[in-house]
Amino acid sequence: MIYPIVKYPDPVLARKADPVTEFDADLQKLVDDMFESMYAAEGIGLAAPQIGVSKRLFIVDTSLGKDPAKKLALINPEIVSTEGKQLEEEGCLSLPDIRDKVSRAFHVTMRAQNATGEWFETDGDELLARAFQHENDHLDGVLFIDRVSRLKRELILRRIGRLQKKGEW
Ligand code: NI
Secondary structure: OOOOOOOOOOHHHHOOOEOOOOOOHHHHHHHHHHHHHHHHOOOOEEEHHHHOOOEOEEEEOOOOOOOHHHOEEEEEEEEEEEEOOEEEEEEEOOEEEEEEEEEEOOEEEEEEEOOOOOEEEEEEEHHHHHHHHHHHHHHOOOOHHHHOOHHHHHHHHHHHHHHHHOOOO
C-alpha cells in the first residue's frame, strides 16, 4: 500500500516518535509499505512519521530501488559514532522542492533492530551517512530546515507561506 507523504507543517513531523515494541507481521507490512511509498515518491529515505506513523523506524535505499543490497530498514535506531564533516544540498519528501546545504557528519555508524527485533550495526559515508542522520532526525521531530541558519530558515518558511496562500503546498 502506498501512503501519501505527510508535508510540513503537520504536527506529526514535529513530535518525538515512540519506540517500536512489537516485532510482528504488522511491522513487516509497515516496512514493506514504507518502501513502496518511498519508491513511489522517488526518495532515498523515509521515516515512519512521514506517513503519519509516530514510531521510531526509517528506511533508506540510496540506489532508488535498483540494488536490493542497498535496502535498509532501521528500527529503534541510534547513532553510535560519527566522523568528519560534509556540507551538501539536502531535500526532504515532506518539504517538496525545498533544498539547502546542511552540515552533517561524513561517516556514521548506526545501531538498530531489524524487522524481527535483532540488533545490528551498519555504517555509511557521504550520501548514506547524510540519509542516516536526516532520517534519524525525523524520529526526534527535527527537519533539515531546523539545521540551517535562522535567516535561511525564515526565507524557506516565507516561501512555503507564499505557496500555501496560492494553494500550491
Ligand atoms: Ni526528510
